[in-house]
Amino acid sequence: xxxxxxxxxxxxxxxxxxxxxxxxxxxxxxxxxxxxxxxxxxxxxxxxxxxxxxxxxxxxxxxxxxxxxxxxxxxxxxxxxxxxxxxxxxxxxxxxxxxxxxxxxxxxxxxxxxxxxxxxxxxxxxxxxxxxxxxxxxxxxxxxxxxxxxxxxxxxxxxxxxxxxxxxxxxxxxxxxxxxxxxxxxxxxxxxxxxxxxxxxxxxxxxxxxxxxxxxxxxxxxxxxxxxxxxxxxxxxxxxxxxxxxxxxxxxxxxxxxxxxxxxxx
Numbered sequence: 001x002x003x004x005x006x007x008x009x010x011x012x013x014x015x016x017x018x019x020x021x022x023x024x025x026x027x028x029x030x031x032x033x034x035x036x037x038x039x040x041x042x043x044x045x046x047x048x049x050x051x052x053x054x055x056x057x058x059x060x061x062x063x064x065x066x067x068x069x070x071x072x073x074x075x076x077x078x079x080x081x082x083x084x085x086x087x088x089x090x091x092x093x094x095x096x097x098x099x100x101x102x103x104x105x106x107x108x109x110x111x112x113x114x115x116x117x118x119x120x121x122x123x124x125x126x127x128x129x130x131x132x133x134x135x136x137x138x139x140x141x142x143x144x145x146x147x148x149x150x151x152x153x154x155x156x157x158x159x160x161x162x163x164x165x166x167x168x169x170x171x172x173x174x175x176x177x178x179x180x181x182x183x184x185x186x187x188x189x190x191x192x193x194x195x196x197x198x199x200x201x202x203x204x205x206x207x208x209x210x211x212x213x214x215x216x217x218x219x220x221x222x223x224x225x226x227x228x229x230x231x232x233x234x235x236x237x238x239x240x241x242x243x244x245x246x247x248x249x250x251x252x253x254x255x256x257x258x259x260x261x262x263x264x265x266x
Contacts, residue, residue, distance in 0.1 A: 001156065002234040009169040009223050013176050013216060016046070020203070020212065028202040036202075036211050039097045043211040050218040051088030055081055057225040064232050070160035077228075084221050087129075091214070093117045133217050137174035140166040140220060156235060169227040170220055177216035180209045 020043075024031040035042045058081030065074035092098060093115040101116070108114040110121050119126035143165050144151070156162045166174075183204035184190065190207050202208060 001231040003167065004169045004223065004227050004230055009227075010172050013173040013219055016215070016219070017176055024199040024203045028199045031199070032202055036208060038211075039093075041211060043215045044091060044097075047091050047211075047215045047218040048088050050215070050222045051084050051091070054084040054218075054222040054225045055088065057222075057229040058084060061225070061229040061232055067232060067235060068160070068163055069156070069158050070163075073160055073163050076164065080221075080225065083129075084225070087133075087218065087221070090117045090119045090125075091218075130214075130217075133220075134178070137170075137177045137217060137220050140170040140174040140224070141178070144168040144171060156231070163228060163232075166224050167227050167231075170223045173216050173219040173223050177213055177220055180204065180212045180216065184209055 020031070020035060023035055038044070058077055062074060062077040062081065065077060068074065094117065095101075096103070096116045103111065103114050103116050107116060111117070112120040119129075144167055147165065148168075151162055151165065151167075154162050180203075183200070184207065187205050203212065
């Protein structure tokens with residue numbers, strides 16, 4: 001089956017990371033005010049831009065669910081698509097970041113940032129989904145490597161495993177989502193009020209890596225959905241070939257011919 005081209009699943013996350021690094025090193029102030037800025041920064045817009053097509057791909061794949069080898073995969077697609085929709089909607093406060101409506105007073109009282117979203121009201125809507133998605137990114141790195149041989153032996157027409165587990169197409173985005181948080185782990189301190197003194201601090205320390213991590217987690221979801229939808233479309237488009245003889249020669253050509261009268265006379 002056809003897979004996403006390497007120029008996309010490797011090129012997009014790597015190019016995004018290199019661009020952020022180039023901007024951060026060249027001008028930490030510009031990175032803070034235009035790339036990392038809350039609500040209207042380029043990273044937050046990029047996160048929504050990754051999740052919007054992921055939702056569309058999920059719907060497209062769900063409409064072709066009858067071609068999948070197990071019925072529960074249809075429910076899995078619904079869960080993934082709903083998750084991508086929730087992630088994208090929450091990231092832009094369901095349109096408030098674009099249209100600028102006022103947050104109702106009652107909702108503003110329970111929302112940490114006074115926005116019309118759920119993830120700023122409770123850890124159950126914020127930290128728990130983020131931790132689960134981070135865990136999924138870790139699985140997305142390990143599973144395609146450790147189970148590569150088993151997945152190659154699976155028939156996608158009968159086995160649900162190739163449709164459930166991520167392919168190697170998610171590895172670059174998943175790896176970057178995890179890597180950008182490592183400096184904070186080693187540094188230990190998580191003080192959002194600390195002044196950024198270098199580009200490294202501005203990008204990775206004092207919790208400032210969160211927008212970058214969320215962007216690559218969104219790209220991880222996109223690559224997963226893109227890969228699944230691409231492989232599913234390929235399986236549908238490929239017609240079953242009729243059985244043919246390997247040589248293309250009719251089997252009667254190999255039947256013994258009767259001896260001629262001349263040979264019998266001899």
